[in-house]
Amino acid sequence: MDSGKERVNTVFIRNKMSDDDIGHEQGVRDFEFWYTYIFFALVVIFFAVTNRLIKHYGTPKSSSSSVYDSWLWRNLSVSLLHGLLVGIWSIMSFFDHLEDSPTIYEDPLYYFNTSSYLMMIASTAYFFYDAMDIVLSRVIKKNVEIIIHHFVILFSFGYYWHAKVGIGYAHLSLLAEFSSFLLHARKLTRIIGYSSDSLQYHIFSI
Structure with missing residues (x-):
């Protein structure tokens, strides 16, 4: 029936x-679906390797006073990179596919293009990586709200990924990632030692 x-x-x-x-x-x-799992895995590996590189070469002395401070620097740095990459990607893809039919505004549920689809999967991989980093680093108690946020995103983006719907909604939400990049940049400048009145801080307060 x-x-x-x-x-x-x-x-x-x-x-x-x-x-x-x-x-x-x-x-x-x-659309070839199987390689999206490979793409997902590669993005997770990319962020994990980036974390390792920052741990060995990019942790300032001001963030080495405790294990948590050192982890926070690495975590914010990786988040900064994700915000920058996806922020630029989402804006460029948005304008590049502005004339698609249906448009992202007309039908965000069934809107689809390869760039937006892969961008959503890349962000899903990042949120998965970040959730695992928080869990494995045993800092859940200090980041409960972040874990909740990540699992909500993983559930919704995971559904969009496999059902191939809601790509427009995901894309519109990821346009905010450039704002996240600026937020993480401000946090990092404070950790380094710059005050909220400094030029460096105000550059990222656009």
């Missing part, structure tokens, strides 16, 4: 779709 309703709904939807929409639907259906 349910399969019959699905067929009727599919026919009804197809009758309302333009040639561009049908092409879009075909692109979603034929």
